Amino acid sequence: MIESLLVANRGEIARRVIRTARALGVRTVALHAGVDADLPHVREADEVVALPGPAAYRDVEAVVAAARATGAEAVHPGYGFLSESPALARACGKEGLLWVGPDPESMELLADKVAARNHVAARGVPVLPGTADAVTGVDGALAAARRLGYPLMVKASAGGGGIGMGVAGNDDELGRAVATAASRGRGAFGDARVLLERYVSGARHVEVQVLGLPDGSVVAFPAERDCSVQRRHQKVVEETPSPAVDAPLRSRLRAAAVTAAQSVGYRNAGTVEFLLQPGTGEFFFLEVNTRLQVEHPITEEACGVDLVELQLRVAAGEDVHVEPVEVRGHAMEFRVCAEDPVRFLPGPGAVTEWAEPSGPGIRVDSGYAAGTTVTPHFDPLLAKLVVSGADRTQVLERARDALEAFRVRGPKINLPFLREVLADPEFTSGTYDTGIVDRLVASRRP
Template identity: 50%
Template structure:
């Protein structure tokens, strides 16, 4: 076994790998960018090495910098985690050239499975069922359009070189193909450096089932059962579980055999995942989608139901040892469910969020793999997932209930998150009944943040009043005179009983409420004055308002209700302007796309709210703040 292993990743997966390294008595080396200089994984490792600036391309994707860090620290092996360089064949080759063990599969698996088109053709030759479709490699746009019509709609367009759902586009007729191809190519090129596309038949009401495999260098390949990863948004997994509620023992055996055949066809070593698509009404019929030649984000649910530490198995295999587990040794006990906590705002269309973590308190009684702690900063440089909450119980109903309770007890203040949405999702009757498909989340009604409870409002009011009193003391010293009483708004009156002081607060959905200081909850104040509160299972952000601000806000709400459109077009989240679709001075119409912003590897269109003349205030390449004015649309005059 190795003495020293470098972890070429960040966030929760780096921390998770480091935990197993410590358990095995192996010295751990962390790497970090400038944005992660104070990140938890750098402190938990035995040593940490800076590898570059915040941009991933200049740090976590810099092969030379990571190899240099491994050499400098005497690392005998590199664990890539997932994402970044974990499936990069050039990185595997660079490790081999440097005499460093890559904790992952060999070059054949990396090269074949990294390309969806090549992988699809390769496993088909081994008898693994594949989805009908065609490769667009080398085709012109006209040829692609003709091939799509010949294949028949609906179709799913997928970047050949990528994963994580990035760039995927659904098309239902020929008219949608040109724009979908352009978007898919742009995202694929930016994310993976390769804009080759694959077209596949779009399976209606699909379910996403994947199988965990383990292989060693001695020719053994086994599977650890399936995971249900059907609950997705924009092709990005949100909630995963093991086992699947629709897979019976016979189908599990067939799935496992197909997954092992796919892995064996590339002499697979280490931990990998073979992904299948299954029609909801035909769970016994499955098709190969792709193989992920790395650890998966959702691997903890398999660990909990099998009792097998997958990172430990990866390390033993990478060290040349044969698997100590035979297929007949694998047993599944209970049910596990994982929810991914993202820094995003579900009520604003799941837009990515950033901010300082004022308070982080994971729930007791469950496994939480987190990237943050109190005092961490969530920026826009990397993926917005900040934690995974994983619950296990004797059966599925118990696991879902345990997960819901754990999410309710998870305190995250300072950054918008999807925790409330996750609770709504896992308690949805369709999900509870196990009848979901990959389009379920997209069909759900627009999510609205739960209203803060009276306890939350009271706690926020107490924080605001205490701060105002402190500010007054700082100005007036010891003098409890009239001006101080006026500023504190304590409710004091001459020759009359004091009335409870009230504070105006704006909730996340823009509502203006008044509250008195009568709540006790976990609360913290951000630098901009926003009061964050966790109460009754909800994390809420409440903005204190002066009387004038509250009056102006109520007036604006009345005008909006009366139908007046806002001429200002604002950035929905911080990010970079990657496309401007209309010219300054151009006449635009309501709903027309004006600008596209990229944040956390995702594109977000910004549209006009009314017909009128466009005035741009942002340009291509600008870095913009959330709610920054990007353009103004002057309404047409009658």
């Protein structure tokens, strides 16, 4: 097992990684950028390195220097920041540090949505009709639209997190969507290329957790995650297993995920994402996230595994065997964010009250506490409320009580919105799709 670990992240995911590392007897090193000095992950690590500022979480040299200075043996990137950075993976290799993630070559291929789409399609994984080559301007996009037809989903070719995504139903909308995707892709990822794919209304967003093992095999966990509750193409509520997936479809999704991961020699934890048409059972490849997902706890609860422990053991080159697991009931995750619950705008501030729910089937992965401060420098995610139970009905009941009991004062908070989702008949019935939040917001208007 790894003896010392630098956690190259902050907040709740840093605490999550530190918790498993501590249970395994691994010494941990945390980072903080000044504004994070009072956060719980800083107090819980065995050693702390101060960074020169918030931007340093994205600085490969700063992260590697912190690992060298503290004698860390390995680096866990969490999610966001440098978690999908081939540059950091390579820098760790040069310094003799273990990288807790896939190899940089796999990361580079899968980070490019066009290249990844073409690669898996050539191996029989279904993809949506779209552009085989990246689009670099409006003229090229309009020419592609003549072939593909409207409506179209426009995506930045690089990166993830829904950045730059938009739907176009005609030429004018396409021009605006391409300009937005190119601008945001250039700003966030240094890449202005754009991918066009056929837009599917009424679809669901489902994903399969995979783990590439040192022996070259890939395990696909049996409880797919449904991430269809999204606002601005960013996930808000996730559940497993999906109410829209039956056993035969689940088997096909897992097989496609394994094919996609094995085709690049994937190692460590990753997630293969698909778009699902519930009425037909057809699904289409979207992308591979080459890191631990925000929503990984619901897989842990439903499958009885510790994905961070498995990540560390794979990175250490252990002879890891994942025995076939059965799904243990149902689980949901609610992302608690420092956001206005009506307009979804960030609302940072000092946390004056923080009271987490507890009880059977309740897990809270949090990055803040009373007395800490939510700053405007980072993503507004504060905590993840994870609820599990014997079946979906029990989870819904427990979630209602838990969301009512969760108390946060100081920053703006989206807890009222999460309660609104939970009370929505479309969500409680399990028949929702990726348009649920837009419909929910529209129903508020007089």
